[in-house]
Amino acid sequence: MKYVGSKARISRHILPIIQGAIDRNGIETYVEPFVGGGNLIDKVHCHNRIGYDNNEYLIGFWQALQTGWNPGTVPMSKELYTQIKDYKELFRPEVVALAGFCATYNAKWFGGYAGTVKTKTGEIRNYYDEAVRNVLKQIPALADVVFQVKSYEEISPSGCLVYCDPPYEGTTKYIGSFNHSHYWEWVRKMSENNIVICSEYAAPDDFICIWEMERTTTLDKASRTKAIERLFVRRGSGGVFAIYIIRLRPRYGLEYRGKEGSEDESVKSV
Numbered sequence: 001m002k003y004v005g006s007k008a009r010i011s012r013h014i015l016p017i018i019q020g021a022i023d024r025n026g027i028e029t030y031v032e033p034f035v036g037g038g039n040l041i042d043k044v045h046c047h048n049r050i051g052y053d054n055n056e057y058l059i060g061f062w063q064a065l066q067t068g069w070n071p072g073t074v075p076m077s078k079e080l081y082t083q084i085k086d087y088k089e090l091f092r093p094e095v096v097a098l099a100g101f102c103a104t105y106n107a108k109w110f111g112g113y114a115g116t117v118k119t120k121t122g123e124i125r126n127y128y129d130e131a132v133r134n135v136l137k138q139i140p141a142l143a144d145v146v147f148q149v150k151s152y153e154e155i156s157p158s159g160c161l162v163y164c165d166p167p168y169e170g171t172t173k174y175i176g177s178f179n180h181s182h183y184w185e186w187v188r189k190m191s192e193n194n195i196v197i198c199s200e201y202a203a204p205d206d207f208i209c210i211w212e213m214e215r216t217t218t219l220d221k222a223s224r225t226k227a228i229e230r231l232f233v234r235r236g237s238g239g240v241f242a243i244y245i246i247r248l249r250p251r252y253g254l255e256y257r258g259k260e261g262s263e264d265e266s267v268k269s270v
């Protein structure tokens with residue numbers, strides 16, 4: 001599904017790291033607290049997969065699609081889009097999400113109606129139809145994912161691989177605000193009982209970057225910027241750090257390079 005902050009384009013790079021950690025450690029449950037467009041969870045193989053998000057419309061959308069709802073039955077005109085945008089409470093959650101994500105420019109939540117347009121090359125494109133077709137293609141790969149509406153701090157997994165892809169600091173907002181220091185504090189806690197791998201551009205000092213890649217991001221028609229996508233895991237402090245790294249190496253499928261506390265301290269995916 002086209003989605004703001006989608007990991008579809010980098011999934012071929014980060015999936016082997018995440019899947020490797022699941023397989024090497026015999027992890028049975030994969031958890032995504034910020035599942036969004038499901039563009040990574042749809043490629044992960046694990047006995048149980050759970051996707052949370054605090055957007056109730058989005059979760060309602062996935063649940064409805066899993067039970068056979070056909071978005072093609074909704075005649076999404078500009079008028080209907082506007083009505084849904086203004087009177088969300090009158091529509092079913094999946095219909096609100098359909099308008100908010102699929103009938104809107106660049107999948108930005110109610111970011112303006114995007115129907116049929118003539119592109120610079122003269123080609124006629126129906127963005128809404130394309131978006132719906134995209135989602136329908138994704139559904140078989142999401143059939144057994146458990147989707148639930150929750151904010152990340154309400155969940156407390158244990159023994160799982162937790163992949164976090166939160167709203168990045170300083171980027172486009174989703175619904176509501178996001179407290180980043182509160183989030184990192186939660187990640188620290190979750191890292192005690194789970195393998196937690198986080199996407200972000202930057203992280204606090206007690207996290208180590210295990211993978212990075214420059215990519216161009218397009219937030220709207222006018223702005224194209226380069227940014228470095230990174231994956232982080234928590235480094236413990238003091239004695240815990242050594243244990244953590246030693247455990248990381250054979251069990252988590254991550255190779256440690258450099259000495260603890262030295263300048264070249266880093267880990268790299270294998």
Ligand SMILES: C[S@@+](CC[C@H](N)C(=O)[O-])C[C@H]1O[C@@H](n2cnc3c(N)ncnc32)[C@H](O)[C@@H]1O
Nearest residue numbers: 005006007034036037038039053054151152165
């Ligand atoms: C970067 S997007 C995830 C994109 C997803 N990985 C993909 O590839 O499609 C971040 C998601 O976090 C959700 N979100 C924001 N605040 C949240 C919170 N407090 N708890 C749970 N989800 C939240 C947003 O609704 C959004 O779907």
